[in-house]
Amino acid sequence: MYKVFVDGSAGTTGLQILQRLEKRNDIELIVLPDELRKDERAKKEAINKSDVTILCLPDEAAKASVALCENENTIIIDASTAHRTNESFAYGFAELSPEFRNKIKTSKRIANPGCHASGFCAAVYPLTASGIMGKDYPVTASSITGYSGGGKSMIADYNENGQKESMCSPRFYSLNLTHKHLPEMSKVCSLENAPVFTPIVSKIYNGMLVSIPIVNRLLNKKMTAEEIHGFYKEYYKNEYFVRVMPFGGKEALENGFLPATECNGTNFLDIFVFGNESQTLVVSRLDNLGKGASGAAVQNMNIALGLDEKISL
Incomplete structure (x- = not known):
């Protein structure tokens, strides 16, 4: 015991x-x-x-x-x-x-x-650790999260004022570009420069999508989006909680939209890869209160x- x-x-x-x-x-x-x-x-x-x-x-x-x-x-x-x-x-x-x-x-x-860092590192660490992405790559990322990530004070604010039009819309924050998860993102992924990171709080209680756009020609190894997807599939093939979803989202999309809430109540983190020969979008989906x-x-x-x-x- x-x-x-x-x-x-x-x-x-x-x-x-x-x-x-x-x-x-x-x-x-x-x-x-x-x-x-x-x-x-x-x-x-x-x-x-x-x-x-x-x-x-x-x-x-x-x-x-x-x-x-x-x-x-x-x-x-x-x-x-x-x-x-x-x-x-x-x-x-x-x-x-x-x-x-x-x-x-x-x-x-x-x-x-951190919750944002979990989604970020799941996507970026394999690329930098393998040398596909240079440590000097100018990484940008955005992350939309449920308001429970703000703790009791933000939960109370949404419970009390959530019907206001301004709070019904997604809201950008940490606009000074010094979010508290940046140090761990940079250190864990061995990045020489901090990512330009934009967090967004949404009027959902929990759920998270972290997205990282990639310009393929700036990678150390020239790869298409589909080849990058294959790399993730192999990298995480033995992991239970990290799931690499089919290329392009396919069945996960709802009329072309990717919902942030499908991992809620679980410890899963789903990785999606979208794009083409020249550009790639990697998205991590997780429960900010679960795997996050x-x-x-x-x-x-x-x-x-x-x-x-x-x-x-």
Whole structure:
């Protein structure tokens, strides 16, 4: 029986993790009463008593909780952005390569990827790691997400004001081009320059589409869109949660439209490739609360404990 403590269990991601774990007979959840959720002494005891602690906290609070851990056997999985570029933390995206999966298996410190970064890295990392895309390629990306990605405050805003015309439309944000997921996107994919990244929030609760346009002639290896699709198909052929969909979307399109919500409630990430001989569009579809947050955390926990990574997912 593994003891698991979710620090920040009242938040959107924390609640989803609890829902995924509460019915497992191999997990004993350590739960603090509401009045002790922010009590440092109670948290320290819970963290050091646990086999796994999952942090669903703001960055500074996550750093403080990591500092409370004195038990060298406790595995910490941090869902904040605080440690995603920290060399002492394994980056928790096992499907990227055997090296990533092995680091998760052997590390006591794991950084859960950001939701936008998950879709981005799933598409870009294989290209840069294989040398198809140069590390100096001028990458651009956009990502449309459900409003649950903004946490409790944004959820409350949409619940209260969601009928306003301005909130019924997709809304661009982080227009200073310094989104908090950019450091991990650049580091994980070994990009020399940060991507020009445009996130967009939409009036859906959850769901996500991350799109990366590619000018084929700028690649190190000249490939058509269909050849790039074949590359992804081979790259992810042994992965359960990353699914490379048929070229051009085909049956996934609804009257020519690609919906953002079809992975909701799952830990799947679907990769689509569209285009022709000169241009390619790669799109990752995922649940921002699933593979983009709580699902990934549970998957990383399973891997770190040496369990079947699909349990609860």
